[in-house]
Amino acid sequence: MDEGDYTPRVDGGGESNDSDDSDHTPWERPASQAHEDPERTSESTLDDSLDDSVDGADPDPTDDTDPTDPAEDPDPAEDTGSNPTDDVDSEATSLGKGGRDRSSPDVDFDGVVLDNDDDNQGLFDDLLSGEPIFENKEVLRPSYTPHELPHRNDQINRMATILVSALRGETPSNILIYGKTGTGKTASAKFVSQELESTSQKYDVPCEVEYINCEVTDTQYRVLAQLANTFIEKNQAVIADRLEQYESMRADARDDVVDEGAILAGTEFDTLAELDDRIDELEADAEEMEEVPMTGWPTDRVYTTFFDAVDYHERVVVIMLDEIDKLVEKSGDDTLYNLSRMNSELDNSRISIMGISNDLKFTDFLDPRVKSSLGEEEIVFPPYDANQLRDILQHRADIAFKGDALTDDVIPLCAAFAAQEHGDARRALDLLRTAGELAERSQAEIVAEKHVRQAQDKIELDRVVEVVRTLPTQSKIVLFAVILLEKNGVHNINTGEVFNIYKRLCEEIDADVLTQRRVTDLISELDMLGIVNAVVVSKGRYGRTKEMGLSVPVEETEAVLLSDSRLGDIENAQPFVQARFDN
Numbered sequence: 001m002d003e004g005d006y007t008p009r010v011d012g013g014g015e016s017n018d019s020d021d022s023d024h025t026p027w028e029r030p031a032s033q034a035h036e037d038p039e040r041t042s043e044s045t046l047d048d049s050l051d052d053s054v055d056g057a058d059p060d061p062t063d064d065t066d067p068t069d070p071a072e073d074p075d076p077a078e079d080t081g082s083n084p085t086d087d088v089d090s091e092a093t094s095l096g097k098g099g100r101d102r103s104s105p106d107v108d109f110d111g112v113v114l115d116n117d118d119d120n121q122g123l124f125d126d127l128l129s130g131e132p133i134f135e136n137k138e139v140l141r142p143s144y145t146p147h148e149l150p151h152r153n154d155q156i157n158r159m160a161t162i163l164v165s166a167l168r169g170e171t172p173s174n175i176l177i178y179g180k181t182g183t184g185k186t187a188s189a190k191f192v193s194q195e196l197e198s199t200s201q202k203y204d205v206p207c208e209v210e211y212i213n214c215e216v217t218d219t220q221y222r223v224l225a226q227l228a229n230t231f232i233e234k235n236q237a238v239i240a241d242r243l244e245q246y247e248s249m250r251a252d253a254r255d256d257v258v259d260e261g262a263i264l265a266g267t268e269f270d271t272l273a274e275l276d277d278r279i280d281e282l283e284a285d286a287e288e289m290e291e292v293p294m295t296g297w298p299t300d301r302v303y304t305t306f307f308d309a310v311d312y313h314e315r316v317v318v319i320m321l322d323e324i325d326k327l328v329e330k331s332g333d334d335t336l337y338n339l340s341r342m343n344s345e346l347d348n349s350r351i352s353i354m355g356i357s358n359d360l361k362f363t364d365f366l367d368p369r370v371k372s373s374l375g376e377e378e379i380v381f382p383p384y385d386a387n388q389l390r391d392i393l394q395h396r397a398d399i400a401f402k403g404d405a406l407t408d409d410v411i412p413l414c415a416a417f418a419a420q421e422h423g424d425a426r427r428a429l430d431l432l433r434t435a436g437e438l439a440e441r442s443q444a445e446i447v448a449e450k451h452v453r454q455a456q457d458k459i460e461l462d463r464v465v466e467v468v469r470t471l472p473t474q475s476k477i478v479l480f481a482v483i484l485l486e487k488n489g490v491h492n493i494n495t496g497e498v499f500n501i502y503k504r505l506c507e508e509i510d511a512d513v514l515t516q517r518r519v520t521d522l523i524s525e526l527d528m529l530g531i532v533n534a535v536v537v538s539k540g541r542y543g544r545t546k547e548m549g550l551s552v553p554v555e556e557t558e559a560v561l562l563s564d565s566r567l568g569d570i571e572n573a574q575p576f577v578q579a580r581f582d583n
């Protein structure tokens, strides 16, 4: 590769020295995060218990639907005799409480009856016996790419108009896509890419789209390595194809199947010697293409490998950088600088960048040259309004649910809740899916308004749990102090009271004690996160103070805090609260 005067910006010789990359491979979780797992476990346990408290339905069918108890059999279908599980139920009931044959040799040591004819007790039968509500739940999951994207025609057409140059072998302008979360940016961009690639195959034009999620692949090394390896793999496939074709021509010539002229007619070769040279060349290329390891190389070497791989043959490449703001935030704009300047050096190929971001301000941090090159075309995705969300939900619900599984007000209510947020289609779809799941769990036959409201509460609670779980320890201690006061019936809690309890909690768990001013700042942050509600009140000549109350459910929040290993050490917090006015 002749790179001329152009030198890529590569963080002073390579990210192999970057502690982030040298400590662990990019695909490994860094050691600092490894301890998260126990937390995750405790979170999911908590989450499960919260699920139960929210939906009010006991997910354990053995509790209230004991298949061994004839009096409690909840299956309404059994009375009509239409239930295919009748036999199972009646067998189980014949061995019901008191009627169970304990002398049977099939009784195992835990008292679980292993029946000769039927090897289960119907734990799942009751759950399965209800009519399913979902036809295809996957359609409501974020991983599903819809074939239709209502209310995004304008944006999709704009993208297509810009990218069509790729099909003419020209370089499309770079595109920046902005919009709040859940406004269909990724879904629309992926839809357009799929169309672009399939049209390019149809017309046999070399055009490829590479998708990178910069939330996961967030350093220059990783982005370039991932791209390099993808192109190396594709090049190897092209080489293998060509070699197969040339080897077979060579074999024909060797076996005298056809004469040399006939074999070479219509090819780029005039003689068999040229064909042999080409075969040698391809074999050498294949040999030479070395995959980039996920860590350890200097970044300029990774860059050169990527450059050579993409320029190996003629093609137009669109590099889609989703969550591009995360890449800039984590590792600056070097990657974008290098990518946006590559075209002037490439001989055979052309690249174009499509950046997607929900942070409208991230370009403020870009080098002006990168900013102007990247933002050649800008497409904005506005939030959806309630009517648009209703259409989107209706399209999906038609495929996701059984006919008549939703009452008429379900979709409008989900749309209205999500529109209140910020027109987030992901939230609307989550709400609809969760409402369906809650209805299914409570063995309802249809999804009704109450399930949507329960789903809204559940999602909101999950959000609170997540926010509280990821708070820094000091904020958790401050929040715990507020909870303790609230649990002890203190209303209009003031900063001084919180600070006193906070100090005692810190001493108990051996944590640094911050100043009252810092604690007041932390309270303001909790206020901004919507966890506490603090108002400044004037106390006349005694000055002003902040009075606050919790804006989140006490029990659940306390449980999340106590699942933190440090706060979990606080055995009995009661005495601190008793002594709150001591200082």
Ligand SMILES: Nc1ncnc2c1ncn2[C@@H]1O[C@H](COP(=O)(O)OP(=O)(O)OP(=O)(O)O)[C@@H](O)[C@H]1O
Pocket (backbone or CB within 6 Å): 141, 142, 143, 144, 145, 146, 148, 149, 150, 151, 152, 179, 180, 181, 182, 183, 184, 185, 186, 187, 188, 357, 358, 392, 425, 426, 429
């Ligand atoms: N117009 C639409 N029609 C159907 N589904 C849609 C539409 N817009 C968004 N969705 C769905 O909403 C969910 C979120 O969309 P998407 O991931 O594209 O949002 P985004 O704008 O990229 O959000 P983020 O910035 O958080 O990544 C996806 O499941 C997507 O399929």
